Every structure is written in structure tokens, then in C-alpha cells.
Amino acid sequence: MSSVEMIESPAMADSRRAMEVCNACRYCEGFCAVFPAMELHRDFAAGDLSYLANLCHGCKGCYYACQYAPPHEFGINVARSFALLRQESYAEHAWPAPLGRAFARNGLVTSLAMAGGIALVLLLTFLLQSPGTIFGVLPVTPGAGFYLIIPKAVMTLTALAAGLFAVLAMGMGLASYWRASGTRGWSVKDLRQACKDAASLRYLGGNGHGCNDKDGSFSTTRRHLHHLMAYGFLLCFAATSVGAFEDLILGWPAPYPLLSLPVLLGLAGGIGIIFGCAGLLWVKLQADQEPQARELLGADAGLLLLLLLIAATGLLLLALRGTSAQGVTLCVHLGLVLGFFVTMPYSKFVHGLYRFAALLRNAREQREAG
Ligand code: SF4
Ligand code: SF4
Incomplete structure (x- = not known):
């Protein structure tokens, strides 16, 4: 595990895991801009995830459509993961x-x-x-x-x-x-x-x-x-x-x-x-x-x-x-x-x-x- 991966936040780790599952599934590709944008990537660096999180507008469509959403053991909830990551991006880049x-x-x-x-x-x-x-x-x-x-x-x-x-x-x-x-x-x-x-x-x-x-x-x-x-x-x-x-x-x-x-x-x-x-x-x-x-x-x-x-x-x-x-x-x-x-x-x-x-x-x- 690299040092970048070691210090990443739970929201970042959760968003990466969700995107990896979604990229294999691709059921939601017609829902919004996030999924077609995700499909252009094989790996998700922190900047890519932050970009995808801010592209999401929290409609929750993918949550209600997802066969892997809770209570499934994968617990995929892109709307929630990205909402937390978006908030993190506001705090991370805030000045001062x-x-x-x-x-x-x-x-x-x-x-x-x-x-x-x-x-x-x-x-x-x-x-x-x-x-x-x-x-x-x-x-x-x-x-x-x-x-x-x-x-x-x-x-x-x-x-x-x-x-x-x-x-x-x-x-x-x-x-x-x-x-x-x-x-x-x-x-x-x-x-x-x-x-x-x-x-x-x-x-x-x-x-x-x-x-x-x-x-x-x-x-x-x-x-x-x-x-x-x-x-x-x-x-x-x-x-x-x-x-x-x-x-x-x-x-x-x-x-x-x-x-x-x-x-x-x-x-x-x-x-x-x-x-x-x-x-x-x-x-x-x-x-x-x-x-x-x-x-x-x-x-x-x-x-x-x-x-x-x-x-x-x-x-x-x-x-x-x-x-x-x-x-x-x-x-x-x-x-x-x-x-x-x-x-x-x-x-x-x-x-x-x-x-x-x-x-x-x-x-x-x-x-x-x-
Ligand atoms: S949210 Fe669920 S159904 Fe939609 S692409 Fe991701 S894993 Fe597939
Ligand atoms: S919650 Fe976000 S990722 Fe999910 S369908 Fe809506 S805009 Fe797309």
C-alpha cells in the first residue's frame, strides 16, 4: 500500500471502492454524468474521485437502482459516499x-x-x-x-x-x-x-x-x-x-x-x-x-x-x-x-x-x- 493510500480518508476509500464496483457493473451509465465519466478511467486517483464527487448532484437515483446497495454486503451507496467526499473537498481546499x-x-x-x-x-x-x-x-x-x-x-x-x-x-x-x-x-x-x-x-x-x-x-x-x-x-x-x-x-x-x-x-x-x-x-x-x-x-x-x-x-x-x-x-x-x-x-x-x-x-x- 502506498503512503497516499495509507493516509486517505474513509470517504475517499469508500468512494474508490464504490467506483471500482460500479465500473465493473455499469448498470447506471444512463443516469447522470458521473457514470460515463467514470468509464473513461481504470484507476481512480484522489483528484479523479474528487472530480467525480463534484460531478454528482446527489439525485440518489443510483441508490434506488442498485442491487448492491445496503443491506447487500457490498453496501454501495454512491450518493452518500460522494456527498461526504464533496464536503471533504470543500474543507481540504478552503483558504485559510x-x-x-x-x-x-x-x-x-x-x-x-x-x-x-x-x-x-x-x-x-x-x-x-x-x-x-x-x-x-x-x-x-x-x-x-x-x-x-x-x-x-x-x-x-x-x-x-x-x-x-x-x-x-x-x-x-x-x-x-x-x-x-x-x-x-x-x-x-x-x-x-x-x-x-x-x-x-x-x-x-x-x-x-x-x-x-x-x-x-x-x-x-x-x-x-x-x-x-x-x-x-x-x-x-x-x-x-x-x-x-x-x-x-x-x-x-x-x-x-x-x-x-x-x-x-x-x-x-x-x-x-x-x-x-x-x-x-x-x-x-x-x-x-x-x-x-x-x-x-x-x-x-x-x-x-x-x-x-x-x-x-x-x-x-x-x-x-x-x-x-x-x-x-x-x-x-x-x-x-x-x-x-x-x-x-x-x-x-x-x-x-x-x-x-x-x-x-x-x-x-x-x-x-x-
Ligand atoms: S450504483 Fe450499483 S447498480 Fe449502479 S453502477 Fe454502481 S454498482 Fe451498478
Ligand atoms: S446520486 Fe450522483 S452518482 Fe448517483 S445517479 Fe445521482 S448524480 Fe449520479
């Missing part, structure tokens, strides 16, 4: 590494980041502002409103610092994963194919009949909810970008009227996130627990809950404009956003980036295989 280890599989740390963010923003606001300002009814006029509670410079610099940290940490993590998983040698055509597969959530469609979201029956619920959440997030990002551009570049200060582009984009995005996250949480909790990696449930649910709360408090803030509840709602919302920025590079949120790298390698390998 100690933070990655702290967040690994830990829903409690996500909750603490939420609570810590809220507490910090509330505490600083109460230290810097009088109760009359925090609980007062403030004018909803450009340059006033929530800027009277948290000054524009403080809000902008904090958002910039937290955002840059998250982008840097996720960029470092992705670069490390990119190298380790062998994502190289791709062409523009491969990039186009990967973008198309990612934007349409192609494999969550299960060739039209959907996935095994909750049990052995097929459904497209998870795919639709995932679309709602992901496009809702992109709309909120667009709303923030347009708002920042209008405020900082064009000199049109927030808050904006209800019928303005930043507010309408944020409204549509917030509704998408709330329904998408609530639905995904419901599917996750209702689903047959057997094929799932139950030890990851807390961290996954924590991230969905955090996104849902950010969207809900964002919409609440819009509804409570010009009332005495605006100040505290703003602090809670910004605290949650701060907690999200800290959590983002170490949570399942990076799955989108790692999965894109896996789709890109897959597009290249399938093209080369003809």
Missing part, C-alpha cells in the same frame, strides 16, 4: 485552512456566524447611535433613511471588506481544487458546454423524468426549487450591483423608490430565494434519510436557513421603511449578511464553483473521447 476545518460538517458554526454577525452589528449600532435614531421614524428620502442609522461610509467599507474577503477565500479555494482535480486542457467549446449544463441544471433534469428527490419515485421538484434559489440569488446580486453603481458612481443615493430597478430586482430575487430555500429545506427534511449523508444535514440546512433569513429580512426592511422598526430590522439584516460572507467560502455555497470545474473537465473528457 484552519477556518475550513472549523466549518467542516458543522451546522453549529454557521449558526454562531449568524448570531455573531447580528450581535456585532446591533452592538456597534447601539454604541454609536442614540435610541432616538435607532427607534425613530426616519425620512425615506435619498441619502437619509438607513444611512442615518449606519453611516454610508461605514456600510460601504464593511461590505467591501467582507465581500473582498469572501471573493479572495473562494478564489484561493477554487484555484487549489482546480489544480488538484485536473481541470485543464479545456477549449472554448468545452467552456460553452459547461456553462450550458450549469445554467440549465441539466443533470438535475434526469433526462426529463427528474430525480429521486424524496424517495424511489421521480420528481423535478428539487430542480425547480434549485432554479428559484440560484436565479433569486443572482437577481439579488444584480440589485446590489445596480444600487451600488447608482449610489457610488452616478451619485443617486439610496433608498430607492419602490418602482426602481434595484428594488424590483431585489424584490423578485428575494421572493425566489425564500420559496427556493424553504422548498429545498422541506425536500431535504422530508426525504428518505437512508441514502443521505445525515451528518451533513445540519450544515446544509444551516446554509439554506441563513439565505432564507437574509431574503426575508431584506423584504421586511422594504415593508418597514419609514417605521420605528426599520433600525433594528436593518441591524439584523446586515448582521445576517455579515454572517453569510464569513460562512460563504466554507459552506456548501462553494459547491457551485467546484461543480462548474467538474462540468468543465467532463466536457473536455467527453469531447476527447468522441
Whole structure:
């Protein structure tokens, strides 16, 4: 046994054993991208397994179809093995590494980041502002409103610092994963194919009949909810970008009227996130627990809950404009956003980036295989 094999994790060893059995069996080759990609390999190095794990989207179709699944003595459960390996890849490539280890599989740390963010923003606001300002009814006029509670410079610099940290940490993590998983040698055509597969959530469609979201029956619920959440997030990002551009570049200060582009984009995005996250949480909790990696449930649910709360408090803030509840709602919302920025590079949120790298390698390998 080589030294690499000696130090590999149980999830890595289990995934390798599963792929060796699957490569001999090949019953599931039409289910998703994983099995055709697996068939191009005879041996599975750590980088190959990490790539295959991130190509898997956890539909559980192979579990319900498998004659070697538990209680068979082989105990093949690719969905579970790959879920654990994916989580390991997030922690292994996280930057800085100690933070990655702290967040690994830990829903409690996500909750603490939420609570810590809220507490910090509330505490600083109460230290810097009088109760009359925090609980007062403030004018909803450009340059006033929530800027009277948290000054524009403080809000902008904090958002910039937290955002840059998250982008840097996720960029470092992705670069490390990119190298380790062998994502190289791709062409523009491969990039186009990967973008198309990612934007349409192609494999969550299960060739039209959907996935095994909750049990052995097929459904497209998870795919639709995932679309709602992901496009809702992109709309909120667009709303923030347009708002920042209008405020900082064009000199049109927030808050904006209800019928303005930043507010309408944020409204549509917030509704998408709330329904998408609530639905995904419901599917996750209702689903047959057997094929799932139950030890990851807390961290996954924590991230969905955090996104849902950010969207809900964002919409609440819009509804409570010009009332005495605006100040505290703003602090809670910004605290949650701060907690999200800290959590983002170490949570399942990076799955989108790692999965894109896996789709890109897959597009290249399938093209080369003809
Ligand atoms: S999951 Fe089971 S049925 Fe599917 S290819 Fe692997 S061993 Fe065969
Ligand atoms: S869980 Fe779904 S996506 Fe993952 S390997 Fe099995 S069939 Fe493919």
C-alpha cells in the first residue's frame, strides 16, 4: 500500500471502492454524468474521485437502482459516499485552512456566524447611535433613511471588506481544487458546454423524468426549487450591483423608490430565494434519510436557513421603511449578511464553483473521447 493510500480518508476509500464496483457493473451509465465519466478511467486517483464527487448532484437515483446497495454486503451507496467526499473537498481546499476545518460538517458554526454577525452589528449600532435614531421614524428620502442609522461610509467599507474577503477565500479555494482535480486542457467549446449544463441544471433534469428527490419515485421538484434559489440569488446580486453603481458612481443615493430597478430586482430575487430555500429545506427534511449523508444535514440546512433569513429580512426592511422598526430590522439584516460572507467560502455555497470545474473537465473528457 502506498503512503497516499495509507493516509486517505474513509470517504475517499469508500468512494474508490464504490467506483471500482460500479465500473465493473455499469448498470447506471444512463443516469447522470458521473457514470460515463467514470468509464473513461481504470484507476481512480484522489483528484479523479474528487472530480467525480463534484460531478454528482446527489439525485440518489443510483441508490434506488442498485442491487448492491445496503443491506447487500457490498453496501454501495454512491450518493452518500460522494456527498461526504464533496464536503471533504470543500474543507481540504478552503483558504485559510484552519477556518475550513472549523466549518467542516458543522451546522453549529454557521449558526454562531449568524448570531455573531447580528450581535456585532446591533452592538456597534447601539454604541454609536442614540435610541432616538435607532427607534425613530426616519425620512425615506435619498441619502437619509438607513444611512442615518449606519453611516454610508461605514456600510460601504464593511461590505467591501467582507465581500473582498469572501471573493479572495473562494478564489484561493477554487484555484487549489482546480489544480488538484485536473481541470485543464479545456477549449472554448468545452467552456460553452459547461456553462450550458450549469445554467440549465441539466443533470438535475434526469433526462426529463427528474430525480429521486424524496424517495424511489421521480420528481423535478428539487430542480425547480434549485432554479428559484440560484436565479433569486443572482437577481439579488444584480440589485446590489445596480444600487451600488447608482449610489457610488452616478451619485443617486439610496433608498430607492419602490418602482426602481434595484428594488424590483431585489424584490423578485428575494421572493425566489425564500420559496427556493424553504422548498429545498422541506425536500431535504422530508426525504428518505437512508441514502443521505445525515451528518451533513445540519450544515446544509444551516446554509439554506441563513439565505432564507437574509431574503426575508431584506423584504421586511422594504415593508418597514419609514417605521420605528426599520433600525433594528436593518441591524439584523446586515448582521445576517455579515454572517453569510464569513460562512460563504466554507459552506456548501462553494459547491457551485467546484461543480462548474467538474462540468468543465467532463466536457473536455467527453469531447476527447468522441
Ligand atoms: S450504483 Fe450499483 S447498480 Fe449502479 S453502477 Fe454502481 S454498482 Fe451498478
Ligand atoms: S446520486 Fe445521482 S448524480 Fe450522483 S452518482 Fe448517483 S445517479 Fe449520479
